[in-house]
Structure formats: structure tokens, C-alpha cells
Amino acid sequence: MRTIEWVDGAVEIIDQTALPREVRVLRLHTVPELVAAIQSLAVRGAPALGVAGAFGVALAARVHADDPEALAAAVNRVETARPTAVNLARGARRAAAQLRRGPEAVLAEAYAIRDEEIAASEAMAARGADLMVELCGHRPRLLTHCNTGGLATVVLGTALGVVYELHRRGALAGVVASETRPLLQGARLTAWELSRWGIEHQVAVDSAGPFLMARGEVDAVILGADRICANGDVINKIGTYSHALGARRAGLPFVVVAPESTVDVSTPSGDAVPIEDRGAAEITPWSDAVNPAFDVTPRDLVTAIVTDRRVIRLDKGQRV
Numbered sequence: 023m024r025t026i027e028w029v030d031g032a033v034e035i036i037d038q039t040a041l042p043r044e045v046r047v048l049r050l051h052t053v054p055e056l057v058a059a060i061q062s063l064a065v066r067g068a069p070a071l072g073v074a075g076a077f078g079v080a081l082a083a084r085v086h087a088d089d090p091e092a093l094a095a096a097v098n099r100v101e102t103a104r105p106t107a108v109n110l111a112r113g114a115r116r117a118a119a120q121l122r123r124g125p126e127a128v129l130a131e132a133y134a135i136r137d138e139e140i141a142a143s144e145a146m147a148a149r150g151a152d153l154m155v156e157l158c159g160h161r162p163r164l165l166t167h168c169n170t171g172g173l174a175t176v177v178l179g180t181a182l183g184v185v186y187e188l189h190r191r192g193a194l195a196g197v198v199a200s201e202t203r204p205l206l207q208g209a210r211l212t213a214w215e216l217s218r219w220g221i222e223h224q225v226a227v228d229s230a231g232p233f234l235m236a237r238g239e240v241d242a243v244i245l246g247a248d249r250i251c252a253n254g255d256v257i258n259k260i261g262t263y264s265h266a267l268g269a270r271r272a273g274l275p276f277v278v279v280a281p282e283s284t285v286d287v288s289t290p291s292g293d294a295v296p297i298e299d300r301g302a303a304e305i306t307p308w309s310d311a312v313n314p315a316f317d318v319t320p321r322d323l324v325t326a327i328v329t330d331r332r333v334i335r336l337d338k339g340q341r342v
Contacts, residue, residue: 024176025070026077028132031084033077035065038173038207042214053082053096060103060110063205067174068248068284069139072109075100076132079117083125093121105296106257106316107248108286136176142281142330143178150184150279150328151191154242157275157325161195162188162241165231168202168259169211170246170279180246181279182215184328189221197223198240200231202259204304204313228261232268243269247280247327254321254334254342255292260314266323275325282329285342292318 023045026035033050039062040046048064050056056078059065065074078100086093101114113135120127154162164185168174171182178186188194197216202208209225216223226234234240243265249257256262256278269276289295295318302311327334327342334340 025067025173026065026073026136026176028077028080028129033074033081035059035074036173037064038066038211039064041173042210051081052085053078053099056081057099057103066207067169068107068109068246069142069175069180069281070173071104071107072113072283073132073136073139073176075110075113076117076135079114079121080125080129080132083121083128087125097121104298106298108289109248109283112283139176139281139283140178142283143172143175143180143183145330146180146279146281146328147178147183147187149330149333150181150244150277151187151193153277153326153328153333154184154188154244154275155193157277158241160193163195163198163239165198165200165226165234165240165243165265166212167200167208167231167243167245167262167265169207169215171212171215173211173215174246179215180281181244181277182212184244184279185216185221186219189219194221195241197221198231198234199223199225200228200261200265201225202261203228204300207259228264231261231265232271235268235272235274240274242275242277244277244279247278247284248316249289249295250278250280250285250327250342251289251291251295252287252342253291254324254327254336256319256321256324256327257292257295257297257316258319260317263317263319263323266319270323276323277326277328278324279328282331285329287342292320
């Protein structure tokens, strides 16, 4: 099942807010519906958001074909629905570049973006599995964070695609899935995907990760990214930085897996990235709270970045 698809003039997504209790498919006919799905995290994950952005422009092109002003406003709503993940705006802009050629050209470009993300997942899985065996030896036990499987892409995934490929090769001992506050995307989504694949796993509270590393219960950390900056800084779900610090202290590999579409050479470093704060309501109804959705992991804490085209060994001085 694909996370996101265009079906008979509408965008269909797996509603990730309903998992794991229910596999619910939402059918989105309008730009406001799609934007609401993006902002509520019914669809999420950098590659999937890139596809959502492109399909959102395809919706706008059909609904507002005769109203250039409304069309421009709709495209802007899609592009800016979430500010941190670079893929959303990049997918929307790429599809919008075809608007002068008409709605069918826009949709064709959106399909191309979808197909590229599917191919990227397969390439990252193979390249990343080879690297993990090189770094950790046969049958490592890996810690993941947030959700980086098919739910975050279209199929298979980024970091979790590597995990699946290791499992397929018989080269995986097991997985510790960090629960990932505040919306438990590790405990809900990653655990659900690992269960469907038959991969042995445990869910750990976010703060346990560095302690498990120190006790030798994890051989490496592997996770995704919402943006990779020109200097190699990694923007990812809040809690990533803590895991990177824990891995450095324990002397473990810290590997980021993301498609080339997530590499943003126009952003010099993590300091230049707007970090979304999701507000107190997701955490507590009775007190003020700080709730950043992402954090910045400096490049010097990252062992390697795996994309669909290359492996960048930051630990060996290679550059993005």
C-alpha cells in the first residue's frame, strides 16, 4: 500500500493519525483539505511531503485553472504548509513550474516526483545496508527515531528501508524504536511497520536511547532527515540531537539516510532553518510548554549521510 497516491482526480493518503488502531484512507479533493492533512500530520515525512506538495499543486491547477490569482494563492498555501522540511516546498515549486503548460503537465510532473521517491527508497536501502554491515559487522542491533518507513515516503522508506533490507538479507539482530515525542511516531508508526515486516523490535522512551547505547544494547543509530544543510548539519525530529550526543559518547556510528531531494545546498547551516513549534496543546492542556518539532544535529556528530546517489562520510572529512 502506498502512503500517498493520485486516484481519479483526488489525493488519497493513509491517515497516519489513525494508526496503529485503524488503517484509514483519506480522499482529499481540495487544497484546504490537503493542507489540513499536512498540518495535522495525517501525511508526514520529508519525501512523502514532497509528493504531497506536487499533488497539491495538481489539485490547485484543476480547481483554479481559470483564476490565476486564486491559483497562486493555493500554490502558496501548499508550499508553506510546514516550513522546516525542504521537500514540501521543493515538490510544490517543481510542479508549479509546469503550470503554464496546463493541469495535465502539472500532474505528470507530480507523478515523476512520486516515481523518483520510490526509486530513491530502493537505492537507499541497498546502499545503506552495505554501509551498516561495513560499520557494524553482521547482524547489528539498530536504534531508530521518529518514523522513516514507507509511511514517511511512498513505499519502503529511508532509514527504515535500510533496516528492512538488512532484515531481508538476514543481517539484522533487531531494532530499538525510540518512541519519539510528542506524537509517538516511533511507538505508533515505526513499531506498526516493523510488526508488519516481522522484524524483532522494542520500543524505548526517547530519553533511554543514550543509556542503552552506553550499556552496549545498541550497535548504531540510523535515522532520517527533514533537511540536510550545505555544511552537513541535519534537521530532523526533536530528539535526534540527543541520540547523536549519546552515540558520540558511546563511540557508535550515527547514520542519516535521506534522498538527494532532502539535501538543501541553498541553506548554509542549521542556524538558517526555521524550526516549527507545534504549541502546548500537543503536550499538556494545563501549562505553557515549548514544543519544537525538530532539532539541529551538527555535522561533526554525524558519521555518514546515505542518499539514493552516494554515501557521504562526514567522519572522514567528505563534504555534502
